[in-house]
Amino acid sequence: MSSNYERTITGDVDDLRSDADEVWDPARDRLLEVRGKLPTDLPASAFSFIPGADGVYRELALSCESLTKYVGDGEIAMHAFRDAVLWAALDIIGTEQSVQDDIVAIREQLNS
Amino acid sequence: MTSYVNTLRQMATIQCDIAENAVNYLDKNATVFATIDVEAKIVVFPPLMLIRAQLIQLDVAEIRLLLPLLRELIKFDRHAIEYMGDPDLLRAAALELSGAAQDSARGIVTALESRVDPAYFRTYDSWQGETADAYRRIAELQPENLKALLTPINTISDVLHSVAQGIEDFYVALAGAAISLAKVVVDLVVAIIGAATAGTGIGIAIAALGVVGAVMDIGTALIAVGTVFLQSQHDNEDQLVKLGPSLPGEWRKPPVGDGPPGS
Known part of the structure; x- marks a missing residue:
């Protein structure tokens, strides 16, 4: 991972970790829920074989595919925000010469 | 069926x-x-x-x-x-979307809209620096990205x-x-x-x-x-x-x- 942080940042480590836990993790989880509710596995037969239904099924499959990708990208983005604040917390701990235990705890949070 | x-x-x-x-x-x-x-x-x-x-x-x-x-x-x-x-299967899928999926999507929008608002976002006050500014600029865009989900789901x-x-x-x-x-x-x-x-x-x-x-x-x-x-x-x-x-x-x-x- 590239080191694109300035080393002079300041901030409250608890606030940053709180944002990771209370904002970005739940956001990712909820997007995961949304993705799970998308009707990606409906069989063509459910739409009937009445003329006209096949076109709807085809377009619905395409819409769900692009929506699934969009939501999946959103999950990755939410995860990136969460990582960003946790890495920032590590940066702040580093500049404050904080205890090693905090660093280990945040690294565990990052890997969770 | x-x-x-x-x-x-x-x-x-x-x-x-x-x-x-x-x-x-x-x-x-x-x-x-x-x-x-x-x-x-x-x-x-x-x-x-x-x-x-x-x-x-x-x-x-x-x-x-x-x-x-x-x-x-x-x-x-x-x-x-x-x-x-x-029709039952189609309606069940539709209800999942208009119910649980819509609720989840709206829930994130509401949560993020409040949390990225400078008045509420905890790290707004405490985290300072260029990276923090860049982070916040991009974070403020996320509710719009999430809102974009609501129309297709509906x-x-x-x-x-x-x-x-x-x-x-x-x-x-x-x-x-x-x-x-x-x-x-x-x-x-x-x-x-x-x-x-x-x-x-x-x-x-x-x-x-x-x-x-x-x-x-x-x-x-x-x-x-x-x-x-x-x-x-x-x-x-x-x-x-x-x-x-x-x-x-x-x-x-x-x-x-x-x-x-x-x-």
Whole structure:
């Protein structure tokens, strides 16, 4: 991972970790829920074989595919925000010469 | 499948069986027609979709010429019955979208809108620096990205409801058509049996006219419901086609550091 942080940042480590836990993790989880509710596995037969239904099924499959990708990208983005604040917390701990235990705890949070 | 479409399908199948048995009866007893001496003529104009367009003038004794027309209609009904579909499954998927999925998406929007607001975002005050500024600029964009989900979710849910309703309407019309068909054919059989014993063919002529009228009504009804279904599905298809471009291209991600120096 590239080191694109300035080393002079300041901030409250608890606030940053709180944002990771209370904002970005739940956001990712909820997007995961949304993705799970998308009707990606409906069989063509459910739409009937009445003329006209096949076109709807085809377009619905395409819409769900692009929506699934969009939501999946959103999950990755939410995860990136969460990582960003946790890495920032590590940066702040580093500049404050904080205890090693905090660093280990945040690294565990990052890997969770 | 638990939808009442299945019940309608079974009902239509039974009615087709009844109509087919009645037609077979008429076919097997064709000689009865020749013994009935009645002056009655009817004109048949088969619906275009069901059989070749032609005018047929019938004597009562030739009423069996109606039988191919009825067989075609029964065959058409049986074919349509096989279209099936599963409205219950479509509605369940639609409810998942309009319920749980919509709630989840709205929940994130609400949570993020409040948390990225400078008044509430905890790290706004405590985390300072260029990276923090860049992070916040991008974080503030996220509610809009999430809101973009709401319209497609609603549209897909509406389309699923619409297809489910269209399938049910189709089968209601089909079951109604099958019931009408069975009724008029049975009426014809009854009229012929009555004529054979009472010596009058008026009842046959009336029943035959009933068959002709019903065939035309059934054809018209099926064409109408098919047309409505087709138009409705074109509209649904159009709505889905428009969804693709409505989604933003990508989610911007924040810059990510690599921890304290030397870690």
